Amino acid sequence: MTIPVRRVRAAERGRRFDLRTTAMFFLLLAVVLCVCAFLARTAAGVVERRPLWAGVLAVLGLAVALRFPSRWRRLSAARCARRAGRALEEAAEKASACLDAGTTATQAAVAPTPPIGAPAEPTGDAAPADPARGAAPLPPAAAPARTPPQQPDDAQPTAAAGSAAGYAGLDPDGFEQAVADLCVRDGCGEVEVVGGAGDLGADIVAVAPDGRRVVIQCKQYGYANKVGSQDMQRFGGTCFAIHEADVAAVVTTSDFTAPALEYARQCGIVCMNGDDLDAWHAGTAPGPWHRTPPGP
Numbered sequence: 001m002t003i004p005v006r007r008v009r010a011a012e013r014g015r016r017f018d019l020r021t022t023a024m025f026f027l028l029l030a031v032v033l034c035v036c037a038f039l040a041r042t043a044a045g046v047v048e049r050r051p052l053w054a055g056v057l058a059v060l061g062l063a064v065a066l067r068f069p070s071r072w073r074r075l076s077a078a079r080c081a082r083r084a085g086r087a088l089e090e091a092a093e094k095a096s097a098c099l100d101a102g103t104t105a106t107q108a109a110v111a112p113t114p115p116i117g118a119p120a121e122p123t124g125d126a127a128p129a130d131p132a133r134g135a136a137p138l139p140p141a142a143a144p145a146r147t148p149p150q151q152p153d154d155a156q157p158t159a160a161a162g163s164a165a166g167y168a169g170l171d172p173d174g175f176e177q178a179v180a181d182l183c184v185r186d187g188c189g190e191v192e193v194v195g196g197a198g199d200l201g202a203d204i205v206a207v208a209p210d211g212r213r214v215v216i217q218c219k220q221y222g223y224a225n226k227v228g229s230q231d232m233q234r235f236g237g238t239c240f241a242i243h244e245a246d247v248a249a250v251v252t253t254s255d256f257t258a259p260a261l262e263y264a265r266q267c268g269i270v271c272m273n274g275d276d277l278d279a280w281h282a283g284t285a286p287g288p289w290h291r292t293p294p295g296p
Contacts, residue, residue: 024092032084167277168220168253175220176203179251182280186287188214201235202243208289215245216288219252223274227252229259236267249288251277261294268293 047054167175176195183191188206195203195218204216217235219227227250239248249270250256256264256271264271270288272280279285 021092021096024095025088028088176218179218180204201238212246214247214289215239215243216249221254223254226254227256227260229263232260232263247289265294
């Protein structure tokens with residue numbers, strides 16, 4: 001007596017766990033479940049609003065199920081679940097393959113560019129170099145051109161020459177910063193450039209090496225334009241009362257008028273003209289905190 005042996009399907013080769021495929025499968029399964037839940041909720045709403053029509057549809061469905069019982073056996077729940085699972089898995093594999101193909105195409109499109117100045121690879125028309133003669137030199141056009149470094153557009157000239165003309169070539173902010181650098185060089189602490197709108201006459205504040213508070217106003221004037229008494233009076237009205245200066249000084253690239261010097265002598269303001277600024281920069285004269293106001 002021959003006993004029929006049930007054939008066992010061989011396991012598919014090359015199948016392995018793929019995280020992306022599994023994630024796509026569960027994502028599509030979640031979409032299907034959401035659609036089913038929406039349909040169930042819609043059917044419940046129809047039953048609640050129109051119970052008569054719902055009863056008629058239920059009777060018709062039952063009659064169809066009894067009329068075709070064989071087809072309902074084929075459409076069993078387990079079989080439908082298996083078919084849906086296989087369909088979802090195939091869809092997930094196809095989506096994963098599409099993603100892999102897109103990634104490969106993107107990587108192939110982004111090809112590395114050769115560095116600038118690298119010799120070009122020989123083509124079919126170019127003859128290879130003779131090893132006995134050595135490597136052929138690069139043509140002049142292939143060699144990278146060396147250009148001197150360019151200065152930024154907003155670069156300002158410096159006062160390295162140590163002259164009033166050099167300071168006059170700076171912009172107002174650059175001139176204030178240059179004077180502040182002199183204060184730092186000579187040992188001042190807490191040097192701060194405060195010039196600008198609403199500075200009330202103070203462009204630089206610092207603490208001298210002996211601990212006194214220094215307030216400096218910078219006047220970047222041309223040689224023919226001197227600092228007048230009105231400029232000195234505006235500074236004198238704020239340097240001591242508002243900025244609480246122990247040493248108040250006006251530093252200019254030009255000179256002072258006689259009334260301005262007289263007002264400075266009365267208020268105790270130190271005045272440094274272009275020559276004094278040159279000497280301070282050169283280190284042959286002290287800073288304003290070591291100077292005395294102009295005499296009579």
